[in-house]
Amino acid sequence: MAKFHYQHYVAALLMAFSGALLAAPVENEVSFSYGDGEHLQLSSRSQLSDNWYITGYNNSQFVSDGTDNANDTWFFNGGYQHQLRNELSLFVEAGVNNQYDDIATRRGFNLSTGVNYQPLKSLSIQSKLVQIHQPKYDNTEHSLEVSSTYHILDNIDVKAVYQLEAPADKQTQQQVQFGLGYRF
Secondary structure, eight states: OHHHHHHHHHHHHHHHTTTTTSSSOOEEEEEEEEETTTEEEEEEEEEOSSSEEEEEEEEEEOSOOSOSSSSEEEEEEEEEEEESSSSEEEEEEEEEESOSSOTTTOOEEEEEEEEEEEEETTEEEEEEEEEEEETTTTEEEEEEEEEEEEESSSSEEEEEEEEEEEOTTSOOEEEEEEEEEEEO
16 A cells, blocks of 8 residues: 555656756646546646647545545656647647556556647637556556636636546446646
8 A cells, every 4th residue: 555655646746846857948737626526636737849748647536436446546648739720739648657566567558639729828628539558457448538728817727627438347437527727
């Protein structure tokens, strides 16, 4: 159990300071989201250039589902976005997650792709398909996510997310999240 908590804190630190770890100037944003009465998500994104970025996510389930290994997950991804028009871009990101047995030998991975539409400077709408490979549980999960972000102040955002998950061994699940973000 101590190993799990150590990984949890390392992932949170990586997300919070991902921009500070790089020498080049970057644009950073951090957000907290709360959803469906059980989940809290911390996410971070650092824009490295016009097209390249890194992201980190930490999902915590604070209402126990009876298992002690399904409460927290984290992801650390790198991504590339290609602008099609001024308001429309495609993106793909890939990275590792904590769904594995041993950090030195087995790695879980995730891949996502999607479209980002920004009709106004203050409004962004995104759809994303996600695939998460979990060798620890010998399965792959798929999900569809639709989100919107609205800049209410220069550095403050509000965010809404709807996610539809299709785990390999479970029934389809839905999740709604609302959150606040800060850009610096």
